[in-house]
Amino acid sequence: MSSATAPTSSSTTSPPTWPPPSGRSPPPRAGRAGHTRSRPVTTTVITNIGSLVTNTPGLGEGPLGLLRDAAVVIDGDRIAWAGPAGRAPAADASYDAGGRAAVPGFVDSHSHLVFAGDRTEEFNARMSGRPYTAGGIRTTVAATRAASDEELDANVARFVTEALRQGTTTIETKSGYGLTPHDEARALRIAAAHTSETTYLGAHIVAPEYAGDPAAYVDLVTGPMLDACAPYARWVDVFCEEGAFDGDQARTILTAGAKRGLVPRVHANQLSYGPGVRLAVELGAASADHCTHLTPEDVDALAQSGSTVATLLPGAEFSTRARYPDARRLIDAGATVALSTDCNPGSSFTTAMPFCIAIAVRDMGMTPDEALQAATLGGAKALRRTDVGRVAPGACADIALLDAPSHVHLAYRPGVPLVSAVWRRGVRELG
Numbered sequence: 001m002s003s004a005t006a007p008t009s010s011s012t013t014s015p016p017t018w019p020p021p022s023g024r025s026p027p028p029r030a031g032r033a034g035h036t037r038s039r040p041v042t043t044t045v046i047t048n049i050g051s052l053v054t055n056t057p058g059l060g061e062g063p064l065g066l067l068r069d070a071a072v073v074i075d076g077d078r079i080a081w082a083g084p085a086g087r088a089p090a091a092d093a094s095y096d097a098g099g100r101a102a103v104p105g106f107v108d109s110h111s112h113l114v115f116a117g118d119r120t121e122e123f124n125a126r127m128s129g130r131p132y133t134a135g136g137i138r139t140t141v142a143a144t145r146a147a148s149d150e151e152l153d154a155n156v157a158r159f160v161t162e163a164l165r166q167g168t169t170t171i172e173t174k175s176g177y178g179l180t181p182h183d184e185a186r187a188l189r190i191a192a193a194h195t196s197e198t199t200y201l202g203a204h205i206v207a208p209e210y211a212g213d214p215a216a217y218v219d220l221v222t223g224p225m226l227d228a229c230a231p232y233a234r235w236v237d238v239f240c241e242e243g244a245f246d247g248d249q250a251r252t253i254l255t256a257g258a259k260r261g262l263v264p265r266v267h268a269n270q271l272s273y274g275p276g277v278r279l280a281v282e283l284g285a286a287s288a289d290h291c292t293h294l295t296p297e298d299v300d301a302l303a304q305s306g307s308t309v310a311t312l313l314p315g316a317e318f319s320t321r322a323r324y325p326d327a328r329r330l331i332d333a334g335a336t337v338a339l340s341t342d343c344n345p346g347s348s349f350t351t352a353m354p355f356c357i358a359i360a361v362r363d364m365g366m367t368p369d370e371a372l373q374a375a376t377l378g379g380a381k382a383l384r385r386t387d388v389g390r391v392a393p394g395a396c397a398d399i400a401l402l403d404a405p406s407h408v409h410l411a412y413r414p415g416v417p418l419v420s421a422v423w424r425r426g427v428r429e430l431g
């Protein structure tokens, strides 16, 4: 970045105003005359940020590291500087945030985006109180197996873009609708073209072909399927639940994955009490996901774990009219909590992290600050990343600008599309 330290323009010294006079942010403009003509723009200052969540306590107030009248300097794909606007170093270009609030890009640490088809009728029947006997996940497995690579790739691209428009700049996604070595590896290969956070979920359900012999399916998942998938995956996951995989099977699968260098994460305690959470903590999994039905021992295990994040997925409870997980109980006990969408065609067909934040505040006992942090820094911790989920020098330049004076509006104005600009790895993708 430039070594100059003078403010880029007089606008950086004016206090931010809300609402901005024009209602729209002006396009970025070049820096001082003569400064940028001879070389390409590599640094950009986003200035006139009314309220900036950094998730870096040393940079601002409280646990959110909140700064008022702030600026951020982006250099390439990284954040070079964040602080009071009046002290912002010079940059090649500047972007006037118009007094809007800025937050770190959301980190969605749990989604299932590689699939074909949808399950509108199943959702409609469930919400209409009508019985529905078609195949659930098996319906998606059949459609996914029948889809071309191009169709699956286009679907992932569409959902990643949809999430980006709502402020998500890092997204994890899983296999789990192929359930053969070929189809699972294909799903992960396609996912890996869109994100580095790919999770092998051959143990989503027992494949239909193995319905009578789940032990043989576990052998497949820990053998040839793992061999085919490991090159494309960072994580290994199991749906540990009655009707899917029990604790012993889950342990076998996660241990086999870990031996191949994949780090465990677990679908745990979603539909009922069970061994998933304690297994996740015992194995040092990065996260126990869902955590809806927790005993006091489960809560203690998560609270005392230094490495397993409790990832809550309220879109699933919303879409199935189930009871929400008790985030307040987990936070008060000392557990680290993340919020994520669980985007999938059966039980949570949303890519909207702001929606999850609104539910978490309204129905799960989280404060707006806690929910915002769980959707950013919490997700980063669930993915064991220190370069995302915060705004600080050296972090990825992932920032969402809100058409609002404060991040609290994400919960205060539910359902309103507040994300008005997004930078992902330093590139302004929206706004």
Ligand SMILES: [Zn+2]
Pocket: 110, 111, 112, 267, 342, 344
């Ligand atoms: Zn899931």
